[in-house]
Amino acid sequence: MAALRRKFGEDYQVVNTNRAATFSAPVKKKRQRFVEKNGRCNVQHGNLGGETSRYLSDLFTTLVDLKWRWNLLIFILTYTIAWLVMASMWWIIAYIRGDLNHGHDSSYTPCVANVYNFPSAFLFFIETEATIGYGYRYITEKCPEGIILFLFQSLLGSIVDAFLIGCMFIKMSQPKKRAETLMFSQDAVISQRDGKLCLMFRVGNLRNSHMVSAQIRCKLIKSSFQPHPCLVRKMGHKEDKLH
Numbered sequence: 001m002a003a004l005r006r007k008f009g010e011d012y013q014v015v016n017t018n019r020a021a022t023f024s025a026p027v028k029k030k031r032q033r034f035v036e037k038n039g040r041c042n043v044q045h046g047n048l049g050g051e052t053s054r055y056l057s058d059l060f061t062t063l064v065d066l067k068w069r070w071n072l073l074i075f076i077l078t079y080t081i082a083w084l085v086m087a088s089m090w091w092i093i094a095y096i097r098g099d100l101n102h103g104h105d106s107s108y109t110p111c112v113a114n115v116y117n118f119p120s121a122f123l124f125f126i127e128t129e130a131t132i133g134y135g136y137r138y139i140t141e142k143c144p145e146g147i148i149l150f151l152f153q154s155l156l157g158s159i160v161d162a163f164l165i166g167c168m169f170i171k172m173s174q175p176k177k178r179a180e181t182l183m184f185s186q187d188a189v190i191s192q193r194d195g196k197l198c199l200m201f202r203v204g205n206l207r208n209s210h211m212v213s214a215q216i217r218c219k220l221i222k223s224s225f226q227p228h229p230c231l232v233r234k235m236g237h238k239e240d241k242l243h
Contacts, residue, residue, distance in 0.1 A: 034219065034221055035219055060163070060166075060167060063167045064167055064170050064171050064174075068171075071167070071168065071171060074164075075164055075168065078160065078164060079160070079164075082156070082157075082160055083122070083125060083126065083129070084122075086125050086129075086153055086156075087118065087121050087122035087124075087125045087126075088118075088121075089149060090112065090115070090121040090124060090125055090146075090149065091115075091117075091118045091121040091122075093111055093112075093143070093145055093146055093149065094110065094111060094112060094115050094121060097110070097111055097143075099111055099112070099115060100115075100116060100117065104116075109140055109142045110140065110142075110143075111139065111140060111142070111143035111145070111146045112124055112137060112138070112139055112140070112143070112146060113136075113137060113138050113139075113140060114136055114137045115137060120137070123137065124137040125153070128150070128153065129153065129157050181205065181206040181207050182203060182204070182205060182206070183203070183204040183205075183206060184201060184202070184203055184204075185201045185202040185203075187201075188200065188201040189201075199218075199220075203216065
């Protein structure tokens with residue numbers, strides 16, 4: 001049984017061939033860790049008040065700290081909504097000016113050439129935003145509102161690109177997954193070293209690249225009981241009465 005315990009650990013079951021009795025070893029419960037082995041503190045703050053507003057006040061850091069699936073979802077939704085809104089504004093300008101009714105009239109000068117419907121307005125926006133420039137659709141000088149919208153589109157696109165691409169770049173450059181190749185010993189021991197009792201464990205690096213100026217921080221958690229001051233005073237009064 002000792003050999004089985006060493007081989008399979010605590011979570012095993014010993015079955016007797018006799019049907020009358022079946023013995024099972026107690027299952028060892030997995031204790032929750034205060035600090036995970038990857039360095040993440042398993043602590044959640046609650047009932048602080050105003051948490052949402054505090055996170056939104058630092059929106060860039062909040063986006064960086066989100067999980068990858070939420071970052072990709074926000075990235076896709078932001079670009080999709082911005083593209084649809086800007087394409088709708090180009091279509092509205094063409095609709096108000098009546099360019100949609102003179103799409104194939106060569107004698108008419110529209111705001112944006114060769115824009116007949118919403119898909120063509122969407123393609124014009126994508127070509128302009130992505131600086132593709134096929135040359136088939138272009139703004140004419142007879143449309144001052146289109147020139148203003150084009151300037152606004154350029155500024156908005158630069159701001160969105162800088163914000164989202166910067167967020168994705170910072171998130172990719174964070175070495176969070178570097179801890180996956182750092183191995184810690186399963187057990188820690190207390191032994192005497194240099195005349196003092198020391199808590200010792202081993203840390204190993206699986207990669208061939210060395211870590212420069214590596215630092216390891218440890219946290220020791222112990223339970224302690226401190227009586228409330230009111231309880232101490234009450235106990236003191238009782239002792240005085242007994243004396």
